[in-house]
Amino acid sequence: MSWTTPLDVAAAVCILLGAVLTLVAAIGQVRMPDLLSRMHAATKPQVLGTVLIVLGLSLRLREPGVVGLLLLVVLLQMATSVVSSHMVGRASFRAGQVRDDLLVVDELSDEQLHEEPRGAP
Template identity: 45%
Template structure:
């Protein structure tokens, strides 16, 4: 039964990672691409790692998997925020924004 649960986690995580890749290729601007990469990519990676933890069922492996997921959840939003902030500072306009919609501030 644990092999089935692990396989479901890995398959769903792989599908989510494919969706993240498609989103990076197909979405119109850096801000929306960044959203696809961080949200769906983190979910896909987390599910794959959860599948690994369920499959091996060893306390050392489970602890490492928990730490990896924690690190992903900690760093992905921060990285996305910094990429978005850098894009705004260099003057990248969000998709569909008019010239008056975006304020370039240093805060």
């Protein structure tokens, strides 16, 4: 028993939780009814899952160089998952790949009839 034991336990818990969240993301891919709902399952529990796994790794490895790299992994993950989920969601909406029967409110389709030219900022 040394001072590193609690850190190792915390690391194990973090990695396990992160793995569970990633598993939930995978289950969501199968269970969700349409593309946009799948996007939620794919990008969201997975952000926290990545953060937890990276946190567990840095608690276990405890090297400054590695921690810097892992921090970078989290930041880039957050920066890129936003853009990719937006682009996929936007493309699917414009292509009409949305199940209207699942939407309670749809304030975008109501408005797109008199929209500015597509692609305009």
